[in-house]
Amino acid sequence: MLHFRDIHGYRRAYRILGDGPPLLLVHGIGDSSATWSSVLPLLAERHTVIAPDLLGHGASAKPRADYAIGAFACGLRDLLTTLGVDRVSVVGHSLGGGVAMQFAYQFPERCERLALVGSAGLGREVHPAFRLVTGPGAGLGLSLLTTPPVRAAVRAALPVLRAFGGAGLGGDLDYVHGRYLGFADRSARLAFLRTIRAGVDLRGQAITMLDRSYLARGLPTLVIWGARDPIIPVRHAHVAHTALPGSRLEIFPDAGHFPHHDDPERFAALVAEFMAVPAAGRADWREILLRGRATPEVSSGS
Numbered sequence: 001m002l003h004f005r006d007i008h009g010y011r012r013a014y015r016i017l018g019d020g021p022p023l024l025l026v027h028g029i030g031d032s033s034a035t036w037s038s039v040l041p042l043l044a045e046r047h048t049v050i051a052p053d054l055l056g057h058g059a060s061a062k063p064r065a066d067y068a069i070g071a072f073a074c075g076l077r078d079l080l081t082t083l084g085v086d087r088v089s090v091v092g093h094s095l096g097g098g099v100a101m102q103f104a105y106q107f108p109e110r111c112e113r114l115a116l117v118g119s120a121g122l123g124r125e126v127h128p129a130f131r132l133v134t135g136p137g138a139g140l141g142l143s144l145l146t147t148p149p150v151r152a153a154v155r156a157a158l159p160v161l162r163a164f165g166g167a168g169l170g171g172d173l174d175y176v177h178g179r180y181l182g183f184a185d186r187s188a189r190l191a192f193l194r195t196i197r198a199g200v201d202l203r204g205q206a207i208t209m210l211d212r213s214y215l216a217r218g219l220p221t222l223v224i225w226g227a228r229d230p231i232i233p234v235r236h237a238h239v240a241h242t243a244l245p246g247s248r249l250e251i252f253p254d255a256g257h258f259p260h261h262d263d264p265e266r267f268a269a270l271v272a273e274f275m276a277v278p279a280a281g282r283a284d285w286r287e288i289l290l291r292g293r294a295t296p297e298v299s300s301g302s
Contacts, residue, residue, distance in 0.1 A: 002033075002059055007078050013059035014052040014079060018044025021275060022085045024076065025051040026103075028094025028118075030179045030192050032058025035093065039260050042268035047275060050088070052079055054099070056191030067195040069095070069121075069207060073102040077110065089113035089275060094231065094257065095120050098199065101209045104219060112279035115222040115271060118229050118257050122236040122243075124204030130231075134201050139193055146184045154180070169230050172256040213243040215288060220277040221247040224270065226255030226262065248274070 005012045015033045017040055025036045025043075033051035043049045053060040054072055065071070076099070080088060089112045092100025097119025104111040120126075133142060144150065154177070161173060169176050183189045199207040221244045225237035234251065241249040250270055255262035 002053075004059075005079060005082050007075070007082065010055060010061040010063055010065075011059075012052060012055070012061070012075070012079055014050060015040065016048065016050050016083070017041065018047050018049050020047040022080075022088045023047040023049050023271070023275065024080070024088045024090045024100075025049060026076065026090065026092040026096030026099050027051070027054065027057070028096050028120075029195055030057070030182070031094070034058065035258070036260065038264035039268045039271075042264065043271060046272060048085075050080070050083065050085070052076065054096075056188075056195060062187035062191040064190070065194075067191065068198040069098050069102045070106065072099040073106050076103055077107055080110070086110065087112050087279070089115070089279070091115040091117060091271060092119060093117040093260070095195070095199070097121065098207055098209070101216075105209075105212055105215055108215070108219075108280075111219065113220040113222070113274065113277065114216065115224065115274060116240055117224045117259060118226060118232055119223075119236070119240065120199065120205060120232065121207050121209040122232075122239045123208075124206075125233050125236070126200060126205050127231045130196060130200050131202050131204060133193065134197050139190075142183060142189055142193065143186075146180070146189065151181065151184065170228055170256050171262065172230060172258060175258060175261065210239070210243055214292065216244055217288060219280045220274070222270065222274045223247055223249045224259055224267065225249075225251055226257060226259045227251050227253045228255060229257045231257040 002013050003016060023043060027033055027035045032053045036051045040049055040051060055065060055075055056062045056067055087110050090100040090103055097116040098121035100114060101121055104114050183192060199205060223237050223240045225234050227234050237249060241247050252259040252263055260267045
């Protein structure tokens with residue numbers, strides 16, 4: 001069930017379920033809190049699970065606004081504040097992983113643990129479709145691609161696409177198709193374009209956490225990835241694991257970009273187990289910044 005809060009004049013939708021230590025779930029680009037439907041009740045058995053629709057996504061408002069990851073992180077802080085939640089463990093998927101890392105960076109006193117799931121911000125590589133929609137004329141192109149005749153043609157082609165590897169998306173094809181249908185709404189389409197252009201260009205991902213990964217020193221971190229991820233390659237999971245000493249890495253061998261869909265029981269069990277790890281303390285932020293990186297910067301790829 002969706003709940004709503006008005007924050008800065010914009011409607012923010014969110015799901016909340018359970019009781020116990022707070023756990024914040026952050027979805028990816030073009031998605032919504034519904035992506036967590038299969039794991040939310042499992043996690044809510046021991047935790048207060050909060051799953052918002054980011055601004056411009058799902059049932060939240062879609063204004064002409066700032067869609068950078070820093071703005072999303074601030075939006076999460078403000079929602080948590082209105083809910084009376086001071087400190088939280090954060091699970092971020094895809095773009096939501098980048099937002100989760102930014103939240104931990106901007107508000108370290110409020111982040112107890114961090115889990116990254118097929119996360120953005122760990123290298124340039126990303127599915128070519130995301131690079132293409134940052135180019136000139138992409139807005140018009142996306143508008144044409146979501147007209148009723150094209151939607152009907154895509155729907156008719158789905159069985160063929162499934163038979164030939166899912167157009168490079170594998171088992172994620174049907175879910176991604178559902179998200180594509182949402183772009184028929186002009187406000188959702190424009191919010192998507194503003195969001196993607198804030199973090200990706202024609203060369204790939206422009207946002208990175210690798211230059212600041214040392215700031216997570218002492219922050220319990222879990223990295224989860226699908227071995228068959230067609231959106232952000234599993235290589236980035238190993239980059240994250242190297243950049244975040246002490247992190248735990250879990251690869252789902254048969255999963256794509258949505259391991260929480262492919263194996264919700266294992267996913268929920270891992271997150272619940274991770275929540276038992278002692279939370280991060282309130283680090284001396286000034287001392288960490290002054291010390292800087294203790295190890296050489298990890299390569300993010302070309």
